[in-house]
Amino acid sequence: MTTRRIVLTRGAALVGAASTSLLLPTIARSQSDRIRVGLMLPYTGTFAQLGVAIENGVRMAIDERGGKLGGRTIEWFKVDDESEPSKGVENAQRLVQRDKVDVLIGTVHSGVQMGIHRVARDTGVLNIIPNAGVHAATRSLCAPNVFRTSFTNSQPTLALGKPMMDKGLKRTVWITWKYAAGEEAFEGFKESYTKAGGTIVRELGLPFPNVEFQALLTEIASLRPDAVACFFAGGGAAKFIRDYAAAGLKDRIPLWGSGFLTEGVLDAAGPAAEGIMTTMHYADSLDTPRNKQFRLAYAKAFRLQPDVYAVQGYDSGLLLSQGMEAVKGDFGNKKALYAAMEKQTIDSPRGKWTMSPSHNPIQDMYLRRVENKDNKVVGIAAKALADSGAGCRMAG
């Protein structure tokens, strides 16, 4: 288990330096003026890059707003969750019980999220979800202290079916990792594609994070569908794209997907990714001053190109920071803080978005095409798309 715990604030150095009794009252006050922020993200495994992008985004948003939260100095804590669901509860408890974080930002993997969710509901700690799309978190198990800045797993694929049918792709094979994210992405795809008149000829799957795609690609070749649609992400997505091309399918059967397929992987996937069509709540090439300014600042700060995960991290930082500013740092007043967070409009690089009653973004979905290692916007696939929030009863 790799647990990294860091405490790094300008304030930490101050506390260490202050050794005279004369300074003690000031120290006591400055400590209570602090806020403890825990990051529970994958830093190893197939989603490692996603975790890094999210952390970069969170820090960048907070730094841009002065590096504090409602005037409070931040102490940071980190845990590598390895995208390992069996350790989800234990890792969340480390942050909440041992490190006593006030806010837990995490995570990427839907299975791990359910562990965080249990701890968040049991302890009441504020949880901001910067990626994992598991439906229950903002549907049947929604909670006043849980906010998502990303998407539900079926949101991107609810926008996928119609553009495929518009292109005359009437028979599709679906393929994914068999766990909550893939299965719920399929729900969105099935609903939108069958409603538009399409036929799903086969559902294929393999366990997460397996990348032995060969037998399934052979099956696709023999089924000869009009198109393939999928959910994959991170390192596994890059491998799927390369294997799809290597199997000779790229020029015969168009590849479509939930946009994660082509996020943060375009360098690793190379020419095999050109032409892939996806739907997603962000696109690199969004032609707005806000997105351009964000991309320049991110590239300058981290020497990396941002992707949807960086944007979701950035928006998590914005949501927390704007909420804390609205209550002037009065973190103890949870009712006021959560009411303020519910009301925020987030001026995101993806476009402005607001929070649904079940605490999930209401947002546009873009249709994108990979061109010259870029996710180019082709159009808007769905405007102001909200998740159903089915079964959500917000207590308290």
Ligand code: PHB
């Ligand atoms: C998830 O497990 O919810 C998940 C992981 C990676 C993504 C999207 C969703 O890119």
